[in-house]
Amino acid sequence: MSDSTERISKTLPPPTWIMDADYTIIDRNAQAEKFEKDYVISMEYAVEVAKGTCCAFQTDKKACKNCPLENKWAASDGFPITFMGRDGVSYEFFGKLVKTEHIWKLEIRYIDKPFESEGKSMLTYLNEARESEQKRIARELHDGIAQSIYSLMLETRGLKWTPFEEHQQKLQAIDQHFADVLLEIKSLATELRPSxxxxxxxxxxxxxxxxxxxxxxxxxxxxxxxxxxxxxxxxxxxxxxxxxxxxxxxxxxxxxxxxxxxxxxxxxxxxxxxxxxxxxxxxxxxxxxxxxxxxxxxxxxxxxxxxxxxxxxxxxxxxxxxxxxxxxxx
The missing domain is CATH 3.30.565.10 (Histidine kinase-like ATPase, C-terminal domain)
Structure with a gap:
């Protein structure tokens, strides 16, 4: 491997893996080798969680579609992830996936030693997830439903300036707009509670x-x-x-x-x-x-x-x- 591929030192404290553009492991340090002996680790799973295509919190695929963290797992401050130990117990860790040119570097740190840059706990992530979910709902209410209702108000008021022979066509358009808004409200309600x-x-x-x-x-x-x-x-x-x-x-x-x-x-x-x-x-x-x-x-x-x-x-x-x-x- 050339120097440009950022070959890692075998003395780096956190377990670290180097992968190519297709997420195939091409190097690992001694701590990573030890980690693989102590825990059942799936690199595919770790990459999916890091990318936000697989969720460490949700329990089904439908829930993952509306992840409150909004696919921010690969942010520079890391992401929470769980691995099962060889003793059969699940343990929680922090991960970080960073891309440099065509090389990916994955680091895993223990829950009591989070990345120094942010020092967050799992509870912090959960609180942030709830906060993010509340912000997402508020944004959808404002940018989606509220804007649609405002548009309907304008369309309805505009009827008085519309020639009478065009009223029927306009009313049909307004009716369809109302149906779309109702569907949007039902969709948001379903996310909040399994209907x-x-x-x-x-x-x-x-x-x-x-x-x-x-x-x-x-x-x-x-x-x-x-x-x-x-x-x-x-x-x-x-x-x-x-x-x-x-x-x-x-x-x-x-x-x-x-x-x-x-x-x-x-x-x-x-x-x-x-x-x-x-x-x-x-x-x-x-x-x-x-x-x-x-x-x-x-x-x-x-x-x-x-x-x-x-x-x-x-x-x-x-x-x-x-x-x-x-x-x-x-």
């Missing part, structure tokens, strides 16, 4: 998610429903639906199996949801949760629920979430 829960209910929504996942991935998912179905709060439905999405996504990525089960047991005071697989499992430490499990726990707690994790190396994984029918009662 399928309101349209068909929790169980049909879960079944539809399962069917779509199996169709896209070939991953087999069994759904078992026991007990007399009872209504949860609107927020409780969202918590369960999003949690199932995330748990199934984790099973897809990490279990090493091609099958999982979702069981919903309607009890007297709460709904017990269990997502289980017979995969590789991992070492569970309730005091040092990875991002995915931490997110599941916080979701459950937000509606007065609890979460239990049963796993171990080679023992599969069972995640049980108990959600009360009335928030705050467990």
């Amino acid at each position: 399928i829960l309101d349209d068909v209910g929790l169980i049909p929504a879960i079944n539809q998610f399962v069917e779509q996942t199996m169709e896209m991935t070939g991953f087999i998912i069994h759904v078992i429903v026991d007990g007399e179905r009872k209504r949860l709060t609107s927020r409780g439905n969202v918590v369960i639906y999003r949690s199932i999405q995330e748990a199934i996504s984790n099973a897809l990525k990490y279990s090493g199996e091609n099958e999982a089960t979702i069981a919903l047991d309607f009890g007297q005071k709460e709904l017990r949801v269990t997502i289980a697989d017979a995969g590789k499992g991992f070492i569970y430490d309730p005091y040092h949760l990875g991002f995915g499990l931490l997110n599941l726990r916080e979701r459950a707690q937000s509606v007065g629920g609890t979460i239990e994790v049963e796993t171990g190396i080679g023992k599969g994984t069972r995640i049980t979430m108990n959600v009360p029918y009335k928030e705050g009662m467990s």
